Amino acid sequence: MLRIGLPGVLALAHCTDVGGDLVVVGPDGGDEFVVVWVTGTGARVVDLDVVLSEAQRYANPTVVAHPDGGVVVLAGVDRAVFVAGPDAAPVPLRVTGLDRLATVRPLPLMHGGSAVSDSPVWHLVLSHGNLMGDLRYAAPLRVDLAERAVHWEAEPWQLAPDDFPVDLAGIPEHDPHVSLSATLLRAGVRYVCSEGSRIRNNIGSGADFFGCVTLAADGTVAEWIHQASGWRQISGKWAIRGRFTGCGDYALLAPVFRRLWNGRTRVLRLADGELLTPRLPRGLTNAEILDHHPERGWWLRLDDEVVAVPDIVG
Numbered sequence: 001m002l003r004i005g006l007p008g009v010l011a012l013a014h015c016t017d018v019g020g021d022l023v024v025v026g027p028d029g030g031d032e033f034v035v036v037w038v039t040g041t042g043a044r045v046v047d048l049d050v051v052l053s054e055a056q057r058y059a060n061p062t063v064v065a066h067p068d069g070g071v072v073v074l075a076g077v078d079r080a081v082f083v084a085g086p087d088a089a090p091v092p093l094r095v096t097g098l099d100r101l102a103t104v105r106p107l108p109l110m111h112g113g114s115a116v117s118d119s120p121v122w123h124l125v126l127s128h129g130n131l132m133g134d135l136r137y138a139a140p141l142r143v144d145l146a147e148r149a150v151h152w153e154a155e156p157w158q159l160a161p162d163d164f165p166v167d168l169a170g171i172p173e174h175d176p177h178v179s180l181s182a183t184l185l186r187a188g189v190r191y192v193c194s195e196g197s198r199i200r201n202n203i204g205s206g207a208d209f210f211g212c213v214t215l216a217a218d219g220t221v222a223e224w225i226h227q228a229s230g231w232r233q234i235s236g237k238w239a240i241r242g243r244f245t246g247c248g249d250y251a252l253l254a255p256v257f258r259r260l261w262n263g264r265t266r267v268l269r270l271a272d273g274e275l276l277t278p279r280l281p282r283g284l285t286n287a288e289i290l291d292h293h294p295e296r297g298w299w300l301r302l303d304d305e306v307v308a309v310p311d312i313v314g
Contacts, residue, residue: 001281002308004038006301014114017246018065020296021086022306025063025073033061033075037086038306044086050075059109064122065246072143072150074124077101077108080150082143093143097152104128104137104156111135114243117185120144125180126156134200135181138192159194163221165229166197167208182251184244184270190215191225191270193242193251202256206237212251212268225273226253242268245292252289265289267313278312 006024015024022038028047035046052059056076063073070084072093080093101108104126113125113135126137137156144151164178179199184191191214196207209229216222231238239256251268253275255261267276267289280287280300284307287300297310 002040002296004043004306006036006038006043006304006306014061014063015290015299016063016065016071016114016116017291017293017296017299018071019069020293022291022299022308023063023065023071023083025061025071033073035063035071035073035083035090037083039086046083046086046088046090048073048075048081048083048090050079050081050090050092052076053078055107056109058111060111062110062113062115062124064115064117064124066143066145067118067120068145074110074141074150076110077126077152080143082145082148091148094147094149095152096149100152100155101126101139108137108139108156113138113180114182115185116183116244116246116248118187118248119185121153121185123183123185123190125183135179135195136177136199138180138183157219159192160220161197163213164194164197164211165209165227167229167232168197181241182243184248184251186248191244191251193244195241196239202239206231206257207239208232210240210242210253212242212253212270225270226251226268226275244270247292247294249294250292254289269313276313280312281309284309 024036028034033048037044059076061075063071073081078095081090083090108126111127115122115124120143123138124141125135127135139156140153142151142153159178161176161178178197179195181195182193194211212226213221214223241254244251254265287302290299292298296308298312300307
């Protein structure tokens with residue numbers, strides 16, 4: 001079992017596994033962002049020297065693992081940096097194709113979604129400037145390290161509400177859409193997690209459904225991997241947050257309220273849709289599950305430490 005302390009200045013914001021290392025990006029306590037690169041021997045802090053543009057000042061940074069190694073950090077839709085490793089200096093990347101995001105009004109923002117891919121193209125999750133936490137868009141971003149550039153390839157897309165078990169009982173007004181909070185591109189197939197039709201109200205009033213699906217080429221649902229719905233018809237508040245592991249084999253389903261699974265995260269195996277109950281080691285039963293790597297195992301977080309354990313679902 002590997003235990004590494006995280007620098008106390010960093011609040012764990014967003015993370016991804018990179019070849020068995022864990023990379024975390026977050027604020028440095030001021031107006032800039034840092035990367036904490038956790039290896040088998042310790043944690044190194046990499047100062048990104050990137051400040052959000054005025055238009056993107058409310059964005060949260062997103063980090064994605066490049067399939068050839070290293071990470072790309074998006075500090076807003078118009079700022080990108082590549083970090084090759086724990087001892088490497090950050091390399092600024094030119095951002096092109098921003099005009100393709102103009103359909104997201106008044107302003108496209110990154111605000112908490114996650115993306116995983118086995119190619120240098122990611123479908124990055126976006127919200128809009130009026131409702132920053134209302135994650136409902138994704139847009140393809142291609143990274144060209146040889147050219148030191150990232151390129152927004154196409155206009156943002158959304159999920160079709162008619163494909164999902166939307167239940168607006170008791171809600172008099174609604175902007176019809178469903179959330180899109182996490183994406184995975186694997187062997188050319190798009191996987192997505194949707195956390196309901198009113199994601200900004202999930203904490204206050206609960207969600208109407210959660211879904212993990214694959215999409216056809218036209219963006220419609222091709223296959224349901226997991227669905228939880230009917231919550232509006234029973235008492236209490238229900239909601240699930242979902243994101244994909246860096247290896248692309250699992251989705252982590254974290255309940256927002258303790259009434260579901262006693263508040264414990266479940267692991268969804270994408271190959272067969274089986275929902276697995278993790279068995280965490282003694283002393284780590286309250287740990288947060290962060291990510292998975294086939295060789296390193298499972299990354300967990302407890303207080304100010306990250307821990308790598310070989311298996312929790314075997």
